[in-house]
Amino acid sequence: MTENPGNAPVRQPESGAGDLVATAEADDALPQRTDPRTFVVQALQVVPRSILPLVAVAIAMRNEGVFGPLMIFGIVVVILAINMLFTFLRWWRQTYRVGESDIRLETGVLSRAARSVPYDRIQDVSLEQGFIPRLFGLTEVKFETGAGGSDEIKLAYLSNEEGARLRELVREMRDELDTPTTLSTTHAAEEAIASREEEAAPVLFSMGPKRLFVFGLFEFSLALVAFLGAAAQQFDFLLPFDIWDVKTWQGLLAGPGEQIAHLGLLGQIIGAVAAVVSLLVVGMLSGIVRTFLRDWDFRLERTSKGFRRRRGMFTRTDVVMPVHRVQAVQIATGVVRHRFGWKSLKLVSLAQDSGDSSHVVAPFARSEELTPILKVSGFPLPPRGLEWHRTAASFRVVSALFAVVGYAALAVGAAILALHLQDQRYSWLWVAALVLAGLSAFAAIRQLFLWRLERHALSPGHIYKRTGWLAPGYKIGDRVKLQSVSISRGPLGRLFGYVTLHLGLAGGYFAMAGLPRAEAEQLREALLASMVRTDFSRLVK
């Protein structure tokens, strides 16, 4: 450590802009570009995006005779050339530098933007590999600052090794800033990384193809059907016939269709069943495909820095979630999968990144598989002997009344309309009225069950909330890692004596509705007492 002074230069990676690295001396590192192959990847990514306009051009030009293909070719070349030029300029004008206290990024072809992110504000670094970058061994590096969304710094693309190196570097730099006593040199850090990478991290949770298949069955989705329908509408000019014309279909079905029509009611029922079954099959298939693409080779490991999750078939993501940044956890399930004992576990982290399900650490697991993950995350399952409290009965009564009266009014409205119209064609209104009446009764029963089931409890270290009836879940918060506590009530709450307790949670939402006021105030006092003991600066380390 002694041969390297405090302001040790950050060692530059050999790959990439090598000539720049050679001149790097003391002080901050020199600005460098992303991997040159970025240009190729981005140019390739432009191609799929150019296909639609090209198709449009081709269709517009289809009657141009001999010159048509030539002109199309010319336009293709021009469009691609312009794209290439801009891609190249963007790559050329984007530089980043790894400084002593921050990472700086400069971008922009004409107008330049410079952004600096201090190491101690970087919550985490995540790596993402799209399909094409993966072929080239490139990765996208994202620095999560907690700002969320577009404000985050992205470096696209760096080589895999450099991405991993940068991630470790940022972590080491951050820790260095956190512990001012020793300025560990980058070399020492890198050796430590190398040794750490070699030792295999214990796998907390993983999903094989069989599990993924079962998971996919539950991820039933009709999005594909909707997409095909929309696409058919969008591109129907390419089809040889008008698919929205009933007569065409009648003509097409004239052979076998006629026979089915002659079968009468039985035939129609068989047809309907076949349609439903095919929809189910398509829905399940698309669910399975989607699940396989997203969660292929899902593995969650416990590394020295926290949870490390890798998943994805073509786009492989690699995210590390430091344990001390986990603010709360959420155990959820679905109505159907709950019957089969499947649950999911999601972490609420200080670094909010965009997109949902991004912090799912176990999307489809048994209870006993969740227990070790929960233990590592510091959010244990509720211990025995906790004092569980229900929501205020008045809150449930008011909620039930609102739902019941709302649905009942709609049902009565539908019935009155049906009576008024007195027409065979509108007899479906009776069905609607019946369904609405059923919903009305269901809402009342639901509130009754929710009153029995929704509870909350306070343990010495955590706050627990049990939610839901048909798909029960848990939300677990740390009593210390809350930001603020707020009690709110509307006019109805004022009338019937219940309030909502909102807990300020970094990166998430934690509220308990329908508590009796006195109890909410007690809860708040207890939570505040544990919050004020620790300062925020100690929470994030």
Add this chain to the structure above:
Amino acid sequence: MDEQGQQPGMGKGINPRLDGLGDADGQPLRQGHPNYPKAMRVQALLVATPILIGALIAEYLTPFPNFVIAGPIALILAGLVIFLPHRRYAARGYALSEDRLRVVRGIMFHTDTVVPFGRVQHIDVDRGPIERYYGLATLQLYTAGSHGDVVTLSGLSHEDALAMRETIRAHIKRESL
């Protein structure tokens, strides 16, 4: 409590209407500066005037008898401008204790928020033109939480707001060392 010796916000009237609202620290809630309802009234007036003008134009353009549209609207707006500011003022209060700030507000939709100083990320003291005229300021505490990430306390005198900011800053500095 700190080097200034006196807690900022002292000497303001203790709010009797809010006092019964379950104050677990035993800390009585304080009301904002007496100028605060005046500032709120000016603000309400600024909002009400264009609405009233709109109503008068609608009155002029439609064939209804006189003041069918503008009359009720004018009455409602007058109520909002004349009576509401005092009620809102009376429903608002705050309590600054050793390690936390409590902010209470709202007539129909009532909220009661507590932020420990140890969770404050940064502090703003804002002054709009109306607030400046009345010598008022708004204190804003930012936390990292997604819900209630900004806790706003309006209607403080400017000196009080600055003093409170110093108190909270001193607390954060002491705690984070």
